[in-house]
Amino acid sequence: MNQISKWIIYTIVALFLLAVPFIMSEFFTTMMVRVLYFSLMAVAFAFLASQIGLVSLAIPAFLGLSGYTIAILETREIMFFPYSAMAAIVVVLFVSAVFGIFANRSKGIYFIMLTLILGQIIWAVARQWASVTNGVNGLIGISTPDAMQFNVFGANVGFYYVILFTFVLIVWAVLALTRSSFGMKLKGIRESESRMIMLGYRVSRLKWVAFVISSLVAGIAGVFFVYFVGVMHPSAIDLDSSAMVLIAGIFGGVYSIIGAVLGMSIVQTLEVVLNAYTQRYLIIIGIMFLLVVIYAPKGLMGLIYKNKYMKSLYDKWYKGRKDS
Amino acid sequence: MWMTVIDGITMAALLFIIAVGLNLSFALLRVANLAHGALYLFGAYVGYSVMSYTESWLLAIVVGGLATALLALLLEFFLLRKVRGDNLRETLVTLSVAIILADVMIVIWGGSPMSIPYPDLLQGPLIMGDVIVPKLSLFILGFAIVIGTLLWMLLNKTKIGMIIRAGVDDYEMVAALGTNIRLVFTSMFVLAGFLAGIVGVVGGSHLIVSPEEDWRILTYALLIIILGGMGSFGGSVVAALIMGMIYSFGSLYVPEFQLFLMFTPVALVLIFKPKGLFGRGLE
Amino acid sequence: MINNEQTTQKKNRKPALVVKNASKSFGGVKAIDDVSLTIDSGRSRVMIGPNGAGKSTLFNLITGEIPLDEGRVFIYGEDVTKKAVQRRSELGLSRTYQISNLFHELTVKENMYLALQGKGWELPNFFSFFIPWFKNEKRTSRVKEVAESVALENKLDTLVSNLSHGEQRQLELGIALAPDPDIILFDEPMAGLSPSERVFMKKLIKRLATEKIILAIEHDMDFALSLTNDVTVLHQGATIADGTPDEIKQNEDVRKIYKIQNTE
Numbered sequence: 001m002n003q004i005s006k007w008i009i010y011t012i013v014a015l016f017l018l019a020v021p022f023i024m025s026e027f028f029t030t031m032m033v034r035v036l037y038f039s040l041m042a043v044a045f046a047f048l049a050s051q052i053g054l055v056s057l058a059i060p061a062f063l064g065l066s067g068y069t070i071a072i073l074e075t076r077e078i079m080f081f082p083y084s085a086m087a088a089i090v091v092v093l094f095v096s097a098v099f100g101i102f103a104n105r106s107k108g109i110y111f112i113m114l115t116l117i118l119g120q121i122i123w124a125v126a127r128q129w130a131s132v133t134n135g136v137n138g139l140i141g142i143s144t145p146d147a148m149q150f151n152v153f154g155a156n157v158g159f160y161y162v163i164l165f166t167f168v169l170i171v172w173a174v175l176a177l178t179r180s181s182f183g184m185k186l187k188g189i190r191e192s193e194s195r196m197i198m199l200g201y202r203v204s205r206l207k208w209v210a211f212v213i214s215s216l217v218a219g220i221a222g223v224f225f226v227y228f229v230g231v232m233h234p235s236a237i238d239l240d241s242s243a244m245v246l247i248a249g250i251f252g253g254v255y256s257i258i259g260a261v262l263g264m265s266i267v268q269t270l271e272v273v274l275n276a277y278t279q280r281y282l283i284i285i286g287i288m289f290l291l292v293v294i295y296a297p298k299g300l301m302g303l304i305y306k307n308k309y310m311k312s313l314y315d316k317w318y319k320g321r322k323d324s
Numbered sequence: 325m326w327m328t329v330i331d332g333i334t335m336a337a338l339l340f341i342i343a344v345g346l347n348l349s350f351a352l353l354r355v356a357n358l359a360h361g362a363l364y365l366f367g368a369y370v371g372y373s374v375m376s377y378t379e380s381w382l383l384a385i386v387v388g389g390l391a392t393a394l395l396a397l398l399l400e401f402f403l404l405r406k407v408r409g410d411n412l413r414e415t416l417v418t419l420s421v422a423i424i425l426a427d428v429m430i431v432i433w434g435g436s437p438m439s440i441p442y443p444d445l446l447q448g449p450l451i452m453g454d455v456i457v458p459k460l461s462l463f464i465l466g467f468a469i470v471i472g473t474l475l476w477m478l479l480n481k482t483k484i485g486m487i488i489r490a491g492v493d494d495y496e497m498v499a500a501l502g503t504n505i506r507l508v509f510t511s512m513f514v515l516a517g518f519l520a521g522i523v524g525v526v527g528g529s530h531l532i533v534s535p536e537e538d539w540r541i542l543t544y545a546l547l548i549i550i551l552g553g554m555g556s557f558g559g560s561v562v563a564a565l566i567m568g569m570i571y572s573f574g575s576l577y578v579p580e581f582q583l584f585l586m587f588t589p590v591a592l593v594l595i596f597k598p599k600g601l602f603g604r605g606l607e
Numbered sequence: 608m609i610n611n612e613q614t615t616q617k618k619n620r621k622p623a624l625v626v627k628n629a630s631k632s633f634g635g636v637k638a639i640d641d642v643s644l645t646i647d648s649g650r651s652r653v654m655i656g657p658n659g660a661g662k663s664t665l666f667n668l669i670t671g672e673i674p675l676d677e678g679r680v681f682i683y684g685e686d687v688t689k690k691a692v693q694r695r696s697e698l699g700l701s702r703t704y705q706i707s708n709l710f711h712e713l714t715v716k717e718n719m720y721l722a723l724q725g726k727g728w729e730l731p732n733f734f735s736f737f738i739p740w741f742k743n744e745k746r747t748s749r750v751k752e753v754a755e756s757v758a759l760e761n762k763l764d765t766l767v768s769n770l771s772h773g774e775q776r777q778l779e780l781g782i783a784l785a786p787d788p789d790i791i792l793f794d795e796p797m798a799g800l801s802p803s804e805r806v807f808m809k810k811l812i813k814r815l816a817t818e819k820i821i822l823a824i825e826h827d828m829d830f831a832l833s834l835t836n837d838v839t840v841l842h843q844g845a846t847i848a849d850g851t852p853d854e855i856k857q858n859e860d861v862r863k864i865y866k867i868q869n870t871e
Contacts, residue, residue: 055412105594109356109415113546114594116358117587120543124583131580176737181724184740188721191710198670198708199722199786200696239539243423250416280431286424293416294406 017164021157031272033160033228036167039264040221042248044214046260047174049249051183052210053190054107057242058099058115061122062215064237066092066222068126071139071232081145085223092219093212095122100211104204107193119242126234138233142226163224170217174257177213179318186210240282244271247289253299262300326455328572334461334530336568337468341523342541343548344475344560345516351492351555352512355414359399359422361542363517366425367392367524368533369433372440381443381529389522395425396517400510422538430535437534440525460530467526471519472561479557484508492555543583544571551590553600562601621684623648623790623820624700629668629678638664640844641678646790646837651821653831655855656841657864662824663705665841666792669822670702671695682790701788705795705824707779709767715778716763719750722785749785757781758807773804780811791815793823797830832856840864 021029041059048054066088073079079087099118106114126133133139150158177183185206188196196203226232235241248267252259267285274281292299305311346360357363371388375381399421407413446459479485487508531537548567552559566589574582593600626644630637638661646652654662667673669680671692679688682698710718720740741747754760757777762770767778776796783791797808809830815821816834825831832838832852840848840861848858855861 055416102591102594105598109354109411110550112358112415113356113550117543117546117550117590120539121583121587125581128582129580173737176739179739179741180736181738181740182736184717184721187713187717188710191712192708194672195704195708195710195782196721197692198672198696198702199782200693202693238536240423243419246416246419280427283424283427283431286420286427290403290417290420290424293413293420294403297410297413 018161021155021160022153029157029160031268033163033224035265035268036163037221037224037228038245038248038268039261040167040170040224041218041245042252042260042264043171043174043257044217044221045245045249046252046254046257047178047217048210048214050255050257051178051186051190052207054103054111054207055246055254056103056115056214057112057239057246058103058119058122059214059218059245060237060241061119062092062096062218063222063225063241064122064126064232064234065095066219067226067232067236068133068139070223070226071142072132074142075139081147081227088223089216089219092215092222096212096215096219097208099215100208103211104207116239116242119237119239123234123237123239126237133232133234136234138231138235140231142230142232144227144230148227159228163228166220166224170220171257171261174213174217178257182206182209243289244285247285250289250292250297251299253301254297256299256301259299259301259304266300328576329569330457330461331575332569332572333565334458334464334568335571336564337465338523338527338530339544339548339567339571340468340560340564341471341519342527343545343552343564344472344557345519346545347549347552347555347560348479348488348492348557349509349513349516350549352488353404353414353509354411355404355418356546357513357516358415358419358542359425360418360516360520360545361538361540362422362425362429363392363396363520364524364527364541365429365533365535365538366395367521368440368528368537369429369524370521371525371528372433372438372533375440381441381525384440385522385525388525389518392521392524393514393518396520397510397514399517400513404513422542426535426538435535437532439532440528442529464526464530476557484511488512544586547586547590550600551593553602556600556602559600559602621648622646622681623650623683624669624822625679625681626665626669627679627681629665629675629680631664631668631673631676637844639668642841642844642846643678644839644846646820646822648820650837651816651819651823651835652837652839653835654822654824654839654841655826655828655831659843660841661844662841663794664844666702666794666822666824669695669792670700696786696788699789700792701783701786701790702792703779703783703794703796705798707775709775709778709782711768712766714764714766715754715759715770716747716750718767718778718782719753719763719785720747722782723749723753753781753785756784757811773800776800776804776808780808784815788819790820790822793821793825795824795826797825797827 020032024032041063044062045056045059048056066085069088069091070081070084073084073087074081078084103111103114103118127135129135144159148159148162149156150161152158152161178186185196185201188201189203189206193203225236229236244267245264248263249260250263251266252261252263270285270288271281274284296302305314342360342364346357350356367388370391371384374384374387378384399418403417403421404414407417442460446463449456449458450462451457477485479489487505491505491508527541544567548560548563551566552561552563567586570586570589571582574585578585622645624644624646626642629639629642631639642661642665644652644665654665656662664673668675671680671687671690675688679686681687682695682700685698687695687698710721713721717740750763751760754763757780759774759777759781762774767775770778776799780796783793793812796812797805800808805827812821812823813834821835823831823834825834832855836851838848838850838852838855839846840855840858842860842864847860847864848855850858
């Protein structure tokens with residue numbers, strides 16, 4: 001494939017994404033928005049999983065933290081966008097900085113156990129601290145800020161464009177991180193923590209920074225989540241959500257960030273389609289998850305990278321042009 | 325005050341039986357069975373059904389335990405063995421089973437909270453001077469002591485126990501011993517499932533049985549493992565007591581942050597003694 | 608960085624590595640029992656002893672990967688007993704592992720790159736986060752140099768998991784050498800190598816012994832004794848002999864241990 005046809009393809013994809021609200025149904029656009037903010041969570045998950053090899057079950061907790069901060073501030077009329085969103089990000093950074101200290105002290109299965117506990121703590125507080133979070137009833141009536149409501153050619157596409165732009169920016173930034181010197185160090189930790197320590201790396205600080213970055217991405221997802229749905233409910237951050245993020249990550253392939261986005265698109269589509277037939281769609285998603293873990297641990301991207309062209313794209317991104 | 329202490333001890337007794345099985349199987353197989361909470365809930369639901377057909381509480385406990393043990397056996401035999409050796413994938417398999425099982429249980433038993441009725445013999449309080457103790461609490465405590473003693477004897481007085489302890493200490497050495505060890509590992513996993521099942525029935529009588537209980541129980545059990553230390557019997561006892569007390573006092577005074585409070589000792593342990601109170605390692 | 612004039616002077620005065628009365632037990636069994644060891648600047652030392660003598664454990668105590676029960680460790684006069692592994696690495700300590708400890712799913716080039724820039728913690732410059740690692744010319748040019756020194760210059764883009772055992776041992780050495788350390792601990796660098804691979808490795812280590820301070824665990828007695836004049840014999844966690852190769856060969860205790868070993 002030559003340069004020109006490559007750019008033609010990129011342009012077509014970009015134009016299609018921009019044109020979605022005009023050429024596709026409203027349902028599809030809504031679905032896209034949903035996939036985009038959930039994909040941000042999947043990216044947060046895949047960043048930790050692919051770079052340091054840590055499987056976190058606490059990703060939705062940070063979506064919840066920022067979502068709840070905005071919901072609480074706005075329903076009580078203390079602060080509004082953009083200050084509420086900034087406050088939400090500050091809360092996310094602070095909590096992840098503290099949680100990161102504990103999470104750093106574990107690896108492998110202990111990390112899963114610990115993040116499960118941390119996620120459950122946030123969930124339990126959201127559920128039980130009724131005087132502030134309104135408990136199981138959740139907080140309702142958060143309206144989308146005007147800044148995300150602009151019209152283009154008479155169509156209300158503001159929210160879609162804002163989230164699409166943010167999403168592309170974040171995915172690019174995370175991908176850039178993974179091929180930076182910092183990302184290389186994280187991969188070193190994934191492969192051999194003891195060797196990295198012997199080489200003089202401050203391994204726990206690197207892991208801590210990665211944890212905070214991942215939480216930040218999940219926190220940004222929370223901002224879009226709460227403004228789009230308008231409701232903040234504990235069920236958004238329960239363990240089923242953690243599992244959904246994890247399932248998306250595994251579907252796509254644990255070592256791939258793009259894969260996580262693909263995986264999340266599949267999971268969300270399945271959820272909507274299956275939801276039309278049954279409330280208990282988690283059984284089906286769970287079984288698919290089980291099959292993927294057992295039979296295709298590399299997930300979708302494992303298949304995609306078998307394609308030579310895709311593989312060379314991957315190599316070029318991560319390793320530079322082949323030299324020597 | 326007394327009531328809260330007794331509540332705490334009762335909770336500790338329940339949590340101990342749940343956590344000790346999970347802890348030992350975790351230390352042996354190096355698989356954190358994230359379906360453990362779901363197994364607990366499964367035992368509770370089976371016990372509930374048995375209870376409503378036969379009205380025999382003892383039968384409910386036994387059947388609940390056996391049914392859960394069977395489920396654990398199936399999980400070990402048909403699923404975990406397929407991904408043997410990759411601890412991360414094994415853990416993910418147990419997680420997916422937990423998700424599936426949770427939904428299956430909602431399909432079978434519905435989503436509304438219930439409680440398992442228990443015999444009149446255990447209803448009401450026992451008054452000892454100034455102290456009023458619910459009979460069920462006494463039973464649960466005695467139950468935990470009996471099971472704890474039996475487990476302790478199994479671990480310390482039998483040959484299987486010796487293998488289990490050796491496996492907890494030096495996994496690789498025992499794993500290298502051969503296929504027989506596999507059987508011991510599987511048995512431990514199934515035993516942990518059995519314990520989860522019987523506690524499900526007993527705990528389902530004391531607490532409520534509802535969806536989401538599975539994750540709550542699992543979270544408590546994991547807290548106890550990290551606090552007490554992986555593979556430590558004594559650590560599980562002490563950690564369960566600490567957690568039980570924080571649970572009951574927390575529920576009374578700061579229900580909003582009860583789980584948060586339960587995490588405090590774990591946070592301290594992670595900072596000052598990452599291997600847990602009596603643990604051997606955090607690998 | 609550590610290579611300024613002042614520290615160079617300091618390094619020349621103080622012994623490079625001192626282990627004082629080190630002890631370590633695992634579950635009641637003494638793995639290391641009151642071992643003392645001094646390596647002066649500009650000298651090397653070889654450690655021999657039967658399997659299970661505690662040689663690798665002693666290495667882990669020196670690097671700090673396992674904390675000491677008792678005793679102290681000094682590197683260039685600095686008491687590092689309670690200091691982190693990273694600090695010891697900053698002072699110029701490096702090691703190889705008996706079982707190769709490499710970044711398996713990364714290429715040789717990436718392994719070398721990681722080995723090259725461990726020292727210290729640079730505060731992450733925001734923009735450096737987004738510059739691809741391979742664009743850093745200063746560091747990637749050193750990668751080739753190091754690769755050449757361990758004869759892996761043709762394997763730069765190969766995944767470590769696809770290397771042969773011998774190549775992995777070479778890379779193991781390369782990673783230890785890349786940070787340009789002053790003191791290198793070699794833990795059986797030739798374990799499992801074929802005779803032809805050994806020749807290369809021997810030559811390399813011999814050359815290194817003239818430039819760096821080496822503490823090596825080695826089973827090949829002839830090679831070990833040809834490397835340096837300072838030999839320590841470890842047996843059951845304790846030093847039983849310490850001296851020149853000739854003294855060691857004459858030592859009764861050593862002869863006894865190795866006789867028993869040979870007849871087994």
